[in-house]
Amino acid sequence: MYGSEEIQRGAQVFFALLKNKILPSTDSMAQEYYNSVEVREIVKDMAVEGGLRVFETRENVHMVTSPYGSMFANSYTQMKDKYKALERKRYFYLANTIICIYLAEVDMESYIRIRWEEQGVSYAKLEDIVTKTLESWTKRQSESQEFTEDWGIALDQIYDLWVNEFSLYKENQTSGRIDVVNTKGTRYSFIHEALKPLVDQDLIYDNTRDLKIIPKNELYERLDYLYHSQERYMQIKDMIRKIREEEADAKVE
Numbered sequence: 644m645y646g647s648e649e650i651q652r653g654a655q656v657f658f659a660l661l662k663n664k665i666l667p668s669t670d671s672m673a674q675e676y677y678n679s680v681e682v683r684e685i686v687k688d689m690a691v692e693g694g695l696r697v698f699e700t701r702e703n704v705h706m707v708t709s710p711y712g713s714m715f716a717n718s719y720t721q722m723k724d725k726y727k728a729l730e731r732k733r734y735f736y737l738a739n740t741i742i743c744i745y746l747a748e749v750d751m752e753s754y755i756r757i758r759w760e761e762q763g764v765s766y767a768k769l770e771d772i773v774t775k776t777l778e779s780w781t782k783r784q785s786e787s788q789e790f791t792e793d794w795g796i797a798l799d800q801i802y803d804l805w806v807n808e809f810s811l812y813k814e815n816q817t818s819g820r821i822d823v824v825n826t827k828g829t830r831y832s833f834i835h836e837a838l839k840p841l842v843d844q845d846l847i848y849d850n851t852r853d854l855k856i857i858p859k860n861e862l863y864e865r866l867d868y869l870y871h872s873q874e875r876y877m878q879i880k881d882m883i884r885k886i887r888e889e890e891a892d893a894k895v896e
Contacts, residue, residue, distance in 0.1 A: 645681055653685025660686070660697065660706035664844055665861055673704050700864045707869060728827075728836035733800035738837035740801055744773050745838065746876075747883040749858045750866050756858075763848075763855030766823065770811070770830050772887070777802050779886045794882075809833060823851050 645653070652675055659672040666673040675682050676699065683699075690697045694709045722729055729735045748764055749756065781802055783790045791798045812831035815822040823835040831854070838856060841847045846862040870876045 645685060649679070649681045650685060652679070653682045653689065656682055657686045657689045660690075660704065661695075664706050666704045668702050668704070676704050696869075698868050700868065703861055703864060705861075705864065705868070707865070722840075726836065726839055728833065728839075733797065733804050734833075736797045737801040737804055737833070740777075740796070741769070741773055741834060741837040742841065743876075743879050744776055744883055745769060745841075745856065746866065746870070747880040748772060749862070750870075750880060756863060760858060760860070763850060763853075763857035766812075766821075766831050766834055766854040766856070769834055769856065773805065773830075773834075775890060776883055776886055777805055779889075794879075805830065805833075820852075821854060823854070 656666075656672045656676050659670075660666060666676070668674075668677065676686060677683075687697050690706065695706055696709055697704065697706050699705070722735060726738075729738055745764065748769070777798070780790070780796065780798055784798055790796075809828060809830045812821045812823070812829045813826040814820060815825070821831060823829075823831045826832045834856075835849065835851060838847060838849060841862070842849050844861075846859055846865065848857040848859060850857060
């Protein structure tokens, strides 16, 4: 049995995590979590009851939503209300696809991760990868109608939106620079909107001036401690990476 003081401390840590999602190890609430076995157990028990998961690394304590059965899971309606650019389901599907492709690109070996953390992935590079991925999937769909059904991808909707309805980018009329914040209906501006959930969770830095998306250490902690144990993510990642490998092989030939 836990004492009333331990329960109170555990609840404080739980709600701090619920609010912030990530607590750095230097935070006082994180210190409570690290330094007390009882507090850790209380926090994790409360998380399980709410359909949440809590895990810790040397640098941070994370709280994430369980894939199924969580009272805190965001529905499409909730996401649409928070992110206005995802007003239609095909926008929502495309945004999730872009996130998956971005994660597959940065989820590399340690020495490559360091490069991405220093340089970031450019908007131009991510746009090119998204376009080539969707083109490859469309080709596979033409060869086998079961492809999109097997993978659960609304390919016709997102391909048409990305290729036919979006232009590449728009420039700011005053500065002449590419503007991804104040423009709509372009691939670059939609990349900016699609990645906002990662920005809001403090997992990436979206440099809209230099048009680079920089992964943070917190993102890699999520990938290592959470996503790598999810079969669905690993399957999609491998499928996306295979497209890149086939493209590289074709250039060599």
